[in-house]
Amino acid sequence: MKSAQGNRIRGLAVAMAAAVLLAFLSDANAQQKNTPGFWGPSQRIAKPDLSPITRLRFVTTVDFFPFNYIDGAGILTGFHVDLVRRICAELSITDRCQIQALPWKELRPALEDGRAEAIVAGLAVTPENRKHYLFSQPYMRFPARLIAKRSSLPEEPIAQSLSGKRVGVLGRTTHERLLRDLFPDARATTYSKAQWLYEDLQSGKIDTVFGDGMRLSFWLASPEAKNCCTFAGGPYMAQDYLGQGLAIAVPTDNPMLAEAINFALHEIEASGAFTELYQRYFPVSFY
Structure with missing residues (x-):
């Protein structure tokens, strides 16, 4: 990115890298105890049949640091990018899975015309949006x-x-x-x-x-x-x-996909992978 906004986001990324080192050196034990979890210990979700999924395309933006942004090498990166990779690995569809960055105003049309199957970009979980999308279980809230x-x-x-x-x-x-x-x-x-x-x-x-x-x-x-x-x-x-926090949006006519994403999110949290991902991008826990 050559815009001023792009330079600002890259600067934040550099600052965050320094902050990560400082925070882990000074407060590693406290950080380990304060990672978010949004699934009850007794919740269980069966793995759905994924055979109908021929491809899974997520769309996001480049201006929601540290969730999705362009790094100093010009590569799309961030918490959402790594979370999508984890989801696809959990569903064993990495060869059919991708994430693409679009301008915010193009995210909804991408789902409507079939260019994508899921939005992972902080689309608000509101009654109005629920008329048009199914949302996964929230994976992050902002206290x-x-x-x-x-x-x-x-x-x-x-x-x-x-x-x-x-x-x-x-x-x-x-x-x-x-x-x-x-x-x-x-x-x-x-x-x-x-x-x-x-x-x-x-x-x-x-x-x-x-x-x-x-x-x-x-x-x-x-x-x-x-x-x-x-x-x-x-x-x-x-x-x-x-608000309700961050969740992944899918079309209302694809409840199987929403179920599959929920299964993956549950497994990611249960395995401890979400904790590792959270600590990577949020050096001081805000929970």
């Missing part, structure tokens, strides 16, 4: 999290500790609304730029920051954070505010 300086972490119960405290949040966002509803006694302090939010946390102008756990995790692992801060309290899933 809201609090971060604070290591020297002044709020104690449990968090709601009581935050009473009267200054909690920074990006203004006019779902996270601001969730913060005000979850912690009505906190002093919500809104910002228009994340960088200002982080700077004020480091300088002590605010007591904590509330926001998207994934984005906060990358900042915590970055050199700019200077190991000043960490997550406080647990993850706030709040699906009514933050």
